[in-house]
Amino acid sequence: xxxxxxxxxxxxxxxxxxxxxxxxxxxxxxxxxxxxxxxxxxxxxxxxxxxxxxxxxxxxxxxxxxxxxxxxxxxxxxxxxxxxxxxxxxxxxxxxxxxxxxxxxxxxxxxxxxxxxxxxxxxxxxxxxxxxxxxxxxxxxxxxxxxxxxxxxxxxxxxxxxxxxxxxxxxxxxxxxxxxxxxxxxxxxxxxxxxxxxxxxxxxxxxxxxxxxxxxxxxxxxxxxxxxxxxxxxxxxxxxxxxxxxxxxxxxxxxxxxxxxxxxxxxxxxxxxxxxxxxxxxxxxxxxxxxxxxxxxxxxxxxxxxxxxxxxxxxxxxxxxxxxxxxxxxxxxxxxxxxxxxxxxxxxxxxxxxxxxxxxxxxxxxxxxxxxxxxxxxxxxxxxxxxxxxxxxxxxxxxxxxxxxxxxxxxxxxxxxxxxxxxxxxxxxxxxxxxxxxxxxxxxxxxxxxxxxxxxxxxxxxxxxxxxxxxxxxxxxxxxxxxxxxxx
Amino acid sequence: xxxxxxxxxxxxxxxxxxxxxxxxxxxxxxxxxxxxxxxxxxxxxxxxxxxxxxxxxxxxxxxxxxxxxxxxxxxxxxxxxxxxxxxxxxxxxxxxxxxxx
Numbered sequence: 011x012x013x014x015x016x017x018x019x020x021x022x023x024x025x026x027x028x029x030x031x032x033x034x035x036x037x038x039x040x041x042x043x044x045x046x047x048x049x050x051x052x053x054x055x056x057x058x059x060x061x062x063x064x065x066x067x068x069x070x071x072x073x074x075x076x077x078x079x080x081x082x083x084x085x086x087x088x089x090x091x092x093x094x095x096x097x098x099x100x101x102x103x104x105x106x107x108x109x110x111x112x113x114x115x116x117x118x119x120x121x122x123x124x125x126x127x128x129x130x131x132x133x134x135x136x137x138x139x140x141x142x143x144x145x146x147x148x149x150x151x152x153x154x155x156x157x158x159x160x161x162x163x164x165x166x167x168x169x170x171x172x173x174x175x176x177x178x179x180x181x182x183x184x185x186x187x188x189x190x191x192x193x194x195x196x197x198x199x200x201x202x203x204x205x206x207x208x209x210x211x212x213x214x215x216x217x218x219x220x221x222x223x224x225x226x227x228x229x230x231x232x233x234x235x236x237x238x239x240x241x242x243x244x245x246x247x248x249x250x251x252x253x254x255x256x257x258x259x260x261x262x263x264x265x266x267x268x269x270x271x272x273x274x275x276x277x278x279x280x281x282x283x284x285x286x287x288x289x290x291x292x293x294x295x296x297x298x299x300x301x302x303x304x305x306x307x308x309x310x311x312x313x314x315x316x317x318x319x320x321x322x323x324x325x326x327x328x329x330x331x332x333x334x335x336x337x338x339x340x341x342x343x344x345x346x347x348x349x350x351x352x353x354x355x356x357x358x359x360x361x362x363x364x365x366x367x368x369x370x371x372x373x374x375x376x377x378x379x380x381x382x383x384x385x386x387x388x389x390x391x392x393x394x395x396x397x398x399x400x401x402x403x404x405x406x407x408x409x410x411x412x413x414x415x416x417x418x419x420x421x422x423x424x425x426x427x428x429x430x431x432x433x434x435x436x437x438x439x440x441x442x443x444x445x446x447x448x449x450x451x452x453x454x455x456x457x458x459x460x461x462x463x464x465x466x467x468x469x470x471x472x473x474x475x476x477x478x479x480x481x482x483x484x485x486x487x488x489x490x491x492x493x494x495x496x497x498x
Numbered sequence: 499x500x501x502x503x504x505x506x507x508x509x510x511x512x513x514x515x516x517x518x519x520x521x522x523x524x525x526x527x528x529x530x531x532x533x534x535x536x537x538x539x540x541x542x543x544x545x546x547x548x549x550x551x552x553x554x555x556x557x558x559x560x561x562x563x564x565x566x567x568x569x570x571x572x573x574x575x576x577x578x579x580x581x582x583x584x585x586x587x588x589x590x591x592x593x594x595x596x597x598x599x
Contacts (some may be wrong), residue, residue, distance in 0.1 A: 112572045203553050217552045246559040247552070278539060315536045326513065333514070336588060337577035347591040351514045364515055368525065372501065385539050387549030392542065394550060418509045427535060428530060443553030 015043040015173035019230035026074050026081045033081030037066035040083040044174045052147045053169040055088050056096045057128040067228035069123050075444050080123035087171045088129040091210040099212045100144035101134045104338045115238045122237045131165030134360045136214045138162050139432045142423045143362045152194050153491040157416040160190030166224050167194040173494040175227045176241035177234050183218045184317050185436025188448040192411035192460020193451045197231045198224045203443035203470045204249035207242030213328040215321035218440040226478040234255035262357020264479045265299030268404045272307040283454025288410045291451040291461045305400050309392040313438040317374050319386035326370030394442040401466045411448040411460030445470050449477045450486040460465035500530035
């Protein structure tokens, strides 16, 4: 079966529903594609071939209902816990961790009879913006293998963009779905905080983390979000709301829709090529009948500072559980119990993770708590208030996803502040708990540019409608990297 | 403010991490840079502003007080680096008095 890898999730659903292909055909073709491209892309840490093929055969035996997700292969970011399938969070600390339970999103995927084909590379414990902090490998950008794929869901993005899988799950704490989606020219959605259960997501920053879908087009993304959303009794932060049909009304267009563009998101620091592509997108929305106006989010410029206090503080607490006692890496260089803790953590964590634990512990420590953690929490309130005010008058906010296109491998890895600034346009959304997505909106220097769409809490449907209107009216998503049959 | 090497060593102790002298020097520089960046928050007037630590309204979730079957012990021990007789094995913690406790 040729070129199944270039088809959309919806097209694959149709082929499976009409029995033109079987789940086993598709799963075999997926692994062939992964093996063919993996030496170039390096997106996977662990493959799930044997179990995936057995699951596919069983699905075929039971029969596939038309329109279901049964038999569709999917890649999973390696910080999502998978029963009987190694889950490493790209860390030496968890290099051998074999979970005894599934994350709630995994249970939902299995209920939908989707087929997890493997675990995708990421920045260690989701800390980073380039997937270069992974203990295992450096994933390459699907468009240019000398460039980073973004992070921390870089494996999830590159696997989709290169046609290894039609869809993947990522997680987003400060932009970790949207930024790699932008760098790889795909669609990445960070849903409203609480839309999806975080049970079984290895916690980095509990008040910010959210799982989300990554796909090659908007409608596929909406289909997948619906499958993984919903209240979960195992996660008290998940919202007790009914899951909407995210594809209903997706083609209704943007006529009359009120869209805001924050002037702070288009200011200095945005690369000219990114600005040009986003300005063209703004004009496209105007042509399509939306009312687009400039607004101000004055406190968003403090987002990076707030994020690094909040996220590092929560990380320092969450990562205390990695102590070498019950699971994961244990140092052999130990004399007593204290040595197990200190040596296992010092040898098991990479330098970026250790830096953030240190920053978080510092901000929470006696004498510094008020000046750092408390202050950051107050500015977080002001950032959230700014969004609330804009959403009193507007349906959506649009902006660039990232200030620049993907940069070179190794270019920024020794400079944490430059790396942190790469998330300046996505972080405020997490601090406010709002949904944000990135869709392809053009190219600069032959690399993709992402348009960020930010919505009201739990209003992902309006975001998908606006994203679909743009995708239908433009060809950016049709341009493909060479590895997927394009000519870049 | 900048953070000094003694403070870095103190925070490392709280974090249960150890660093070589050379690493402490590099870490002190990087953390100082980040802390200097973060201090820009001082220019924001936050008088009377409430702290946001989570965007959801926290509700305590209580389950019924009903006994449920626990997780199988063999499963729980599957990822334990060293175990014996159903227990986790660690180095003796009392050999050197309180220092090992």
